Amino acid sequence: MCIALVAMAATAYAMTGIATVEASKPSVEVDMRNVDLHITSQIELQVRHLRGRFTPLGTRTAPYLDDPGSYTVTVDTGEVAVDMPSLNAIVSRALERARSNVRRVEISVDDKGQLRQKGVVKKGINVPFDMTATVGVTPEGLIRIHTESVKGFGIPVNPLLKILRVQTNDLIRVDPGHGIRAEGNDLLLDISQLLPPPGFHGPLTSVRVDRGALIQVFGSGEPRPLSPPATSKNHIYWHGGQLSFGKLTMTDTDLELVDDDPRDPFDFSVDRWNEQLVAGYSKTTADRGLRAHMPDYNDLKHRSGS
Numbered sequence: 001m002c003i004a005l006v007a008m009a010a011t012a013y014a015m016t017g018i019a020t021v022e023a024s025k026p027s028v029e030v031d032m033r034n035v036d037l038h039i040t041s042q043i044e045l046q047v048r049h050l051r052g053r054f055t056p057l058g059t060r061t062a063p064y065l066d067d068p069g070s071y072t073v074t075v076d077t078g079e080v081a082v083d084m085p086s087l088n089a090i091v092s093r094a095l096e097r098a099r100s101n102v103r104r105v106e107i108s109v110d111d112k113g114q115l116r117q118k119g120v121v122k123k124g125i126n127v128p129f130d131m132t133a134t135v136g137v138t139p140e141g142l143i144r145i146h147t148e149s150v151k152g153f154g155i156p157v158n159p160l161l162k163i164l165r166v167q168t169n170d171l172i173r174v175d176p177g178h179g180i181r182a183e184g185n186d187l188l189l190d191i192s193q194l195l196p197p198p199g200f201h202g203p204l205t206s207v208r209v210d211r212g213a214l215i216q217v218f219g220s221g222e223p224r225p226l227s228p229p230a231t232s233k234n235h236i237y238w239h240g241g242q243l244s245f246g247k248l249t250m251t252d253t254d255l256e257l258v259d260d261d262p263r264d265p266f267d268f269s270v271d272r273w274n275e276q277l278v279a280g281y282s283k284t285t286a287d288r289g290l291r292a293h294m295p296d297y298n299d300l301k302h303r304s305g306s
Contacts, residue, residue, distance in 0.1 A: 027053035028063060028241035028253050030073070031226045034234040034262075038269040038297060039068075039196055042089040046213065046265065050078035051224040052202065054238065062242035062249060068197040068270050075202030077219035084108055087214055090194050091180070098178035109212050114148065135214065141204040143189040143216075191216070198270070231291065234259035234266035246274070254289030259296065267296035275300055 032050040039045060052075040054063040063071030082090070088107050095102050103126075105119040114132045121127050131150040138144050179193030192201045206217040230237040236257040243253040257273075259266035260280060269276065273294075280294035 025056050025061070026241045027055045027074070028243050029226055029239045030054055031224075031230055031237045031239075032078075032235070033223070033230065034259070034265045035236060036265045036267045038267070038271070039198075040089075040271070042086070043093075043195070044083065044086045045200075046081040046083065048079040048081065049223040050075055050080065050218075051226070052076045052078065054198075054243070062244045065243070065245035066274065072199040072201060075200060075218040077222055077224050078202070078217075079221055080216045080218070081210075081213040082216070083213045091189075093196075094178050094180045094189075094194055098175045098180055100175075100180075109209055113209055115145065115209060115214075135207050135209060137204055137207050138188065143191065143204070143207050145187040145189070230256050232256065232258040233262040236266070236268065250290070254285070254287060256289070256291050258291055258293045260293050261296060261299070264296070266294075267298045268294075269297040272297065 030050070030052055032047045034049075035047040037045040037047050052073055054071045054073060056063050056071050058070065060070045084107055088105065091107060092105055095105065101122040103120045103122065105117065108116045108118075110116045110132055112132075114134060116130070116132050118130045119128070121129060129150065131147050133145045133147045136144045136146065179190040181188050181190075191204060192199060202218040204216055204218055205221065208215050226237060226239050228239075238253045238255045241253055243250045243255060257266075257268070276294040276297055277292055279300060280292060282290055282292045284290060
């Protein structure tokens with residue numbers, strides 16, 4: 001994907017915006033630590049740490065955890081990793097929704113730690129591309145993917161681009177409003193629009209490729225626990241405001257989801273977390289809060305199988 005699209009489309013040529021957060025609604029503070037967050041069966045966010053807020057959307061007066069479309073997540077500070085299978089699923093979903101002329105995108109990390117992107121761009125004819133790119137952040141907080149080298153039909157095409165004075169946005173077709181757009185010779189990704197519900201918003205300050213994943217840093221990037229802090233190593237902890245789940249509504253929320261196996265990250269499903277809740281157990285604290293001890297989502301199948 002990215003500038004490769006330019007290059008490939010140029011070869012073929014030679015041959016022939018953000019969901020609005022409702023600020024007026026009360027929010028619930030949230031603190032996550034060491035959580036593998038399954039947004040869908042194909043998209044996972046590896047939340048190393050996150051401090052932010054859940055804000056209700058639509059007619060909801062409080063976030064309803066059983067309905068990801070009922071709230072949005074605003075990130076104040078944090079670090080979130082996206083592995084390559086998830087990044088491929090995110091980008092492919094965005095390109096499909098934006099009715100792009102880019103097809104069969106495959107993103108990986110090369111031996112130099114750069115993004116490698118392969119696929120096909122349709123511009124008169126189908127042109128395969130293979131490119132490497134670096135990543136960065138724009139002043140507006142968008143992820144910038146900048147091409148370093150491009151091959152089309154297995155040959156370098158960077159010189160041809162310069163001769164034809166063709167840029168990415170001259171050749172890539174992407175409908176606006178889906179979190180992906182071409183600007184000059186860069187591809188820009190807007191995280192607030194890329195993910196399925198619940199949406200994630202926040203000041204993205206840096207991005208890098210590390211150990212086969214795309215690492216996003218929000219705000220200062222420093223961990224900032226809630227007060228009082230969570231009691232467990234791996235957790236999702238909500239505090240203050242109103243929060244609903246199942247048939248319950250908490251006022252002055254004090255709810256901590258505790259990883260029963262802290263030896264690895266807390267594997268949590270946004271859509272099917274009730275199965276984890278049922279498989280675990282809960283305790284009421286002296287301050288009338290609730291601590292729900294839960295197994296990892298990826299352990300549930302092993303339990304049912306045995």
